[in-house]
Amino acid sequence: MTQAPVNVTVTGAAGQIGYALLFRIASGQLLGADTPVKLRLLEIPQAVKAAEGTAMELDDCAFPLLKGIDITDDAKKAFDGTNVALLVGARPRTKGMERGDLLAANGGIFKPQGEAINAGAADDVRVLVVGNPANTNALIAQAHAPDVPAERFTAMTRLDHNRALSQLSAKLGVAVTDIKKLTIWGNHSATQYPDLFNAEVGGKVAAEQVEQEWLKDTFIPTVAKRGAAIIEARGASSAASAANAAIDHVYDWVNGTPEGDWTSAAVVSDGSYGVPEGLISSFPVVSRNGRYEIVQGLEIGEFSRERIDASVQELIEERDAVKQLGLI
Ligand SMILES: NC(=O)C1=CN([C@@H]2O[C@H](COP(=O)(O)OP(=O)(O)OC[C@H]3O[C@@H](n4cnc5c(N)ncnc54)[C@H](O)[C@@H]3O)[C@@H](O)[C@H]2O)C=CC1
Numbered sequence: 001m002t003q004a005p006v007n008v009t010v011t012g013a014a015g016q017i018g019y020a021l022l023f024r025i026a027s028g029q030l031l032g033a034d035t036p037v038k039l040r041l042l043e044i045p046q047a048v049k050a051a052e053g054t055a056m057e058l059d060d061c062a063f064p065l066l067k068g069i070d071i072t073d074d075a076k077k078a079f080d081g082t083n084v085a086l087l088v089g090a091r092p093r094t095k096g097m098e099r100g101d102l103l104a105a106n107g108g109i110f111k112p113q114g115e116a117i118n119a120g121a122a123d124d125v126r127v128l129v130v131g132n133p134a135n136t137n138a139l140i141a142q143a144h145a146p147d148v149p150a151e152r153f154t155a156m157t158r159l160d161h162n163r164a165l166s167q168l169s170a171k172l173g174v175a176v177t178d179i180k181k182l183t184i185w186g187n188h189s190a191t192q193y194p195d196l197f198n199a200e201v202g203g204k205v206a207a208e209q210v211e212q213e214w215l216k217d218t219f220i221p222t223v224a225k226r227g228a229a230i231i232e233a234r235g236a237s238s239a240a241s242a243a244n245a246a247i248d249h250v251y252d253w254v255n256g257t258p259e260g261d262w263t264s265a266a267v268v269s270d271g272s273y274g275v276p277e278g279l280i281s282s283f284p285v286v287s288r289n290g291r292y293e294i295v296q297g298l299e300i301g302e303f304s305r306e307r308i309d310a311s312v313q314e315l316i317e318e319r320d321a322v323k324q325l326g327l328i
């Protein structure tokens, strides 16, 4: 039997991440080489024409799995019947801005999109928020989709996870695939905490294989501030690496994470590890049967606890700020 196409909505389709993402979705890398897809591109009216240009290029690739492209500036249409929603469209950070500065600018985008997902998305909808501040934007969208199980709303910390893998592999001279059980905790911001105490390299604790100064003064800040370093170097925020991480996040969500390992994703807290229930915070997660689940029972030492708490505190403040703005 031929599989019915999966509807994938991408917001901000004409932006830089959109441009790096759409071709990979259409080629089968998001959901798998046997899964046909239909694309829904949501843009603001001024950028619809540019999205149409990207759609022409998608046509020109003659991707066998691509079964259609709709372009709209209407969120209701974009999310009607959608199975996978990638919420990328937002205002990116420019030099000197912290992600918190974007709260008000972007918060307004995610309320109507949450409502549109609530009104029309498919029963199995999965939502990944990429647009910053990603965790809190996901919280806003989720708050406006009361009929969708909260666990279907996630935010992206997979780019941070991949950055951490890459930094550690370079430090230890090992392959990225030799590193297991690495975790990004908290917010997708400079307060995030990349945890090497529960990570393993060659079956041994990763944190014990590096100098503690390197861990504290180089590794953690390099990973946490990598977004700003890319902006400084490139003059624009990460795009292809962000698209790559979005592909990884959804692929693993749908197809499962490998046995003996986990990944990082910002998911709705159930109170695990002292993170207040309802916050969308990054955790160690496995995906089983199409669901992300928080890995339980990890030991959190004092060094880690302090850093997780600081990042979670920032999420609490962001939540309170959007509450004040009437966005949740
Ligand atoms: N979570 C993560 O790891 C990362 C997140 N980001 C964030 O992703 C977002 C997108 O980044 P870029 O593609 O570089 O930005 P961009 O400025 O190139 O593209 C954003 C696009 O979103 C569109 N847009 C704005 N409001 C919209 C709305 N209401 N509905 C639909 N589309 C809308 C714009 O017209 C534009 O085409 C930014 O918020 C950026 O900070 C970027 C890198 C990593």
Ligand SMILES: O=C([O-])CC(=O)C(=O)O
Binding pocket: 092, 093, 132, 159, 226, 227, 228, 230, 237, 238
């Ligand atoms: O830093 C930014 O604004 C873009 C981003 O989220 C990242 O690269 O991690």
